[in-house]
Amino acid sequence: MMRTITFGEALREALHEEMERDDTVFVMGEDVITHGGPYKVTQGIAERFPGRIFETPIAEAGIVGVGVGAAMAGMHPVVEIMYLDFITCAMDEVVNQAAKMRYMTGGQASVPMVIRLPCGAGRLLAAQHSQIMESWFMHVPGVQVAVPSTPSDGKGLLKTAVRSPDPVLFFEYKRTYTSKGEVPEGEYTIPFGQADIKRDGEDATIVAVGPMVQKSLEAAVLLEDEGYDVEVVDPRTLSPLDTETICESVRRTGRAVVCGEDSSFAGSVSEIAAMIGENCFGDLKAPVVRIGSPHVPMPFSAALVKHVVPEVPNITAAVEQVIS
Amino acid sequence: MMRTITFGEALREALHEEMERDDTVFVMGEDVITHGGPYKVTQGIAERFPGRIFETPIAEAGIVGVGVGAAMAGMHPVVEIMYLDFITCAMDEVVNQAAKMRYMTGGQASVPMVIRLPCGAGRLLAAQHSQIMESWFMHVPGVQVAVPSTPSDGKGLLKTAVRSPDPVLFFEYKRTYTSKGEVPEGEYTIPFGQADIKRDGEDATIVAVGPMVQKSLEAAVLLEDEGYDVEVVDPRTLSPLDTETICESVRRTGRAVVCGEDSSFAGSVSEIAAMIGENCFGDLKAPVVRIGSPHVPMPFSAALVKHVVPEVPNITAAVEQVIS
């Protein structure tokens, strides 16, 4: 049987393997040496790859900007932003610099940079430490958006990200770090733009982003009891988005629920739902329903948070709605 | 007959009227005194309201941050960001500070700040001076997004924006500044969250954002010749979004095209299209089609730009598609 490791360990393994493979790969971020970052993903790198990990002051714009320059000069930086929320301090660097450099220079520039973004609800860190914002980066041409949902996808997608000649925003849901799963040892990569059908089904398609994949699989089991056979599609990268696999599934089942943890208003699920509506209209037997957080900042109190983050019952209810 | 003025003049008039009405209103931005900003919207304020306009160094994060503090302390800053693209330098201030302050403080804070954002294609300024990004701010709870399409909407919405107790991102399409229209003199405001039916029709609904309103009206005239009677709905604010008016129209016509100038991938049109799909499914006779730019940075060459910005023929083609 394959060994079982956590999502965090899978990412760490991917980083070590990629740094071993290519000595232009290096790591940069706050507390990445002394603590291995808040989720210890960069642990062990300082010892194994001395001189290839840089612990920075608190200067997100500077860090990402330095990454852009190093990447243009041929290196492969893997930048850790301690929490996704702080990428707001470096948006020019991501959006106007990293993303557009290839295009603006007529193809001369390559910015092979990975930006790792721990995101989503954690241990009650409130409004400024719980955001997701996948849809922001989907909307930015020139960057790619990866959202792994399992340890093995985490490893394979991160390795692909490091090798990509273009910038990748790599979303790591905080609550996923400790989740476990089977992960192959050694070399494998997962292509971007290739969705994964995490469960086959005939009656409805759930397109699930990040941690909603696991919750959708749980919902699918519950729905079995009601006699519904549900397919779960994990896009794995939101940009590029594998519209074919999604549409093929929806055309087959005729019903779609799109789930994300982030607020659905102008969120990643909106793009997916709109795309399905455009491409699968003739086959749809019910409206495409979106599941996500309400359009509110993340509150602090546990008593409130439990009404914000979407859970399994939200998914089962939505599936029941589109099927009935 | 009512007088006719430009969009830029209408905004200037709104600012003067609001500054006259309320002496906590003030203006801040780069070159807002010496030049009245790049589009001269703040011209005349220094003379008429001395001490209430601040010309700043190039420091967008500082400017917006100062606005947040002044607003929390009871003032009503109207901040000009010279081009929308530069708001990337102040995203923490908009998203983590201005937007969330009321919520995080349990309702204590009010951040009555307007951020004016000249945006969209202009005179060939390429990738870093032509962006729009409405959908980013739609996705941020706690801010409002206004997108006027005519001089009279510009004046009425800007006056509402200045009076709002919460932050407003005010999108001013550059190519709209010189467009003319009838604008009432003196006092009137336009409520947020109230779409305007710019043209009645029976056969299809065009939901058009910003400059696409005018283009849709032109398309509607052309479509008349083909015997199609098209309704044009202008949401005017994207957040809050008047889903009722939009859905009422689409339920009536059974067909919808959603047009924006920005890239449609995870763009403002995606939210609107997904929302229509969710709410009007039973009445839709054709898929909801989105019109927008391709998912590319804005190129420089006029030879390329003309294939990027959506024009009237794109709209007529889309309407024909949903009707046929």
Added chain:
Amino acid sequence: MSLSAELCRTMYKDMWRIRLFEEEANRQTNLGNVMGALHMYCGEEAVAVGVCSNLRKDDYVLGTHRSHGHCLAKGADSRQMMAELYGKATGTCAGKGGSMHIADFSLNMLGANGIVGAGIAPATGAALASKMRGTDQVAVCFFGDGAAARGTFHEGIGLGSLWKLPVVYVCENNQYQQWVPRMNVAVLDSVSDMAGAYAIPGVSVNGQDPIEVYEVAREAINRARSGGGPTLIEARTYRFYGHSLGDEQQYRTPEEVEAWRTDHDPIKTLRALMADRQWLTDQEDTAIQDEVKDEIANAVKFADESPFPDAAEVTTDVLAPAQEAG
């Protein structure tokens, strides 16, 4: 207000309020009643108290992720604060903010902040409001040494200096930035040495001595209030606990912490000074501590007994309630 027995007693008590409030919050975290991240201010009390003792109620204060001290020193109610840490409806922020977002607008305490360096420009903006209205209110911004690397430090102070605003920038240099010793990631030891880049006065002060802090802050606040523009104060200080609860603190030795607790505890420093001047008898000392203990016990009781917010509160306070046009 010049140095007096009364002032010292107030400062002494306020430092105890911070110390005991936090130690209680720490305890309640271990009991599972307080949730989320708790960034302990203990050890740094002299900074908040020394500065805020110079402030009027209508002066503005903006803080950081480590702001229990700033709030209490500005006069915030420990009951509401404790309830906030519990996530209760009666909290300062109705349970929506938590430790990193405590604010009390009735005291012009405009909020702690979870983003490092994010208060600097807003404090400058509050000072601009004061100047425009001619109310001679001063704004004080507290921030850590880590914030000095951020662009917001540069842009915020730059604007405060340009417009000669009534704002005082107080850097709490506790020599660590989360899990990293400051000098691993900084080139200048003293943050106040950066003041020259903004053409404003910069001064470094022993942040473990409440009287020194008080006096340096008084000068800066007076200058700000009288139109002399901003000052950058660096208070050299130390946190007795880890970055937040659960921090294993591999980046420093227990001996280092112990030495600071023994030799540089601001509460001890002030007690010694007061004892020296015969401004505090043992009885008075005990009475003050007892009063504070009562206050904190009360805060816990209040928090314990308060209700959690209702589910409906999830969607309130996103925008103002009656979002009406004109």
Added chain:
Amino acid sequence: MSLSAELCRTMYKDMWRIRLFEEEANRQTNLGNVMGALHMYCGEEAVAVGVCSNLRKDDYVLGTHRSHGHCLAKGADSRQMMAELYGKATGTCAGKGGSMHIADFSLNMLGANGIVGAGIAPATGAALASKMRGTDQVAVCFFGDGAAARGTFHEGIGLGSLWKLPVVYVCENNQYQQWVPRMNVAVLDSVSDMAGAYAIPGVSVNGQDPIEVYEVAREAINRARSGGGPTLIEARTYRFYGHSLGDEQQYRTPEEVEAWRTDHDPIKTLRALMADRQWLTDQEDTAIQDEVKDEIANAVKFADESPFPDAAEVTTDVLAPAQEAG
């Protein structure tokens, strides 16, 4: 390379290349062939040329919205540059970038930039790449005085100093920021006075004198190359044209501009020095100018005759072509 007739002639010619290239681009704008915003560098030629004359081909340069000079001084082809301004397929950036985004990666000219201050951290990153690879390449970042207010200046230089990287920060202080005189929005006259906040050397130089610039830059570049870390150079300079074409320049008098053109034209300065040392005869001078005129005429011809990019190019270069996994 120490000062020699040959070096001076090269610098002299390069200044003319910039001057005439831009004057031609200006003319072509009026003819409607060049479109978009054109930020003229004329008047500031000594800065780009004085600095870049010290650089190796593999050294990195990053620029600003006003970068024709930086590109030409680094050796860029005026034909491709002119074609870029025309939006032609043969341009340096295939017509996708335009004036504000000219780049030539074959010369390690990593790009002009439309965002003020946005090149500073990337230049620092290029220097980091050089240091990691041990190639002793130096990175030079040009930026305007306006950029000194931005957070990216602070964060970028902060990181360059912390890691002692081989990077030289060159501020072109032309005393204006778009339509605002610098001292309306700044407190420090000299940008190099900010260097102390980063514990790096700061030096101000007469940016109208190519030799002075050359020598100051040489020292900084040598220091960077030999591991001595960054330098902040302020070149005091002046732009002869408005911020961009169409600028009515109400913020300054024609007399002021005229005085700079008469008394502080870097081309005249260098010509005078060379004449003085008998390094340039009138004939040689004419020959150089003729050569440059030919070059520019050629550039226009090339641009004129080049095709516009094909519509299909809209969607290329967003991502690398063969976006393949593993």
